[in-house]
Amino acid sequence: MKVSVKDLSVSMEIKNKGVELDxxxxxxxxxxxxxxxxTGLNWCKGKTTPAKGKKxxxxxxxxxxER
Structure with missing residues (x-):
């Protein structure tokens, strides 16, 4: 797997908009x-928009x- 950060700021608090990983x-x-x-995680499979992602x-x- 390859996971990368789309926008990286050093030592940042995650806000409402969040951080998006490819x-x-x-x-x-x-x-x-x-x-x-x-508030959580949102998985956007393929080219799915965040509004249609699984939260x-x-x-x-x-x-x-922890199960």
Missing amino acids: VYDNSDNHLGDLIVTK IKWEDFIAQM
Whole structure:
């Protein structure tokens, strides 16, 4: 996997708009974008817009990861 930050600022607090990560497979095919916000995560598969992405709140994400 290759994951890169679209816009990087050093030592920044994540605000409402969040930070968007590009996600590629090992063949350099774009899989989607992961948007990390202060309220949770939003996975945008392929060229899906953030409005149509799959969202999960931090509390739900943490609970799922700790199962």
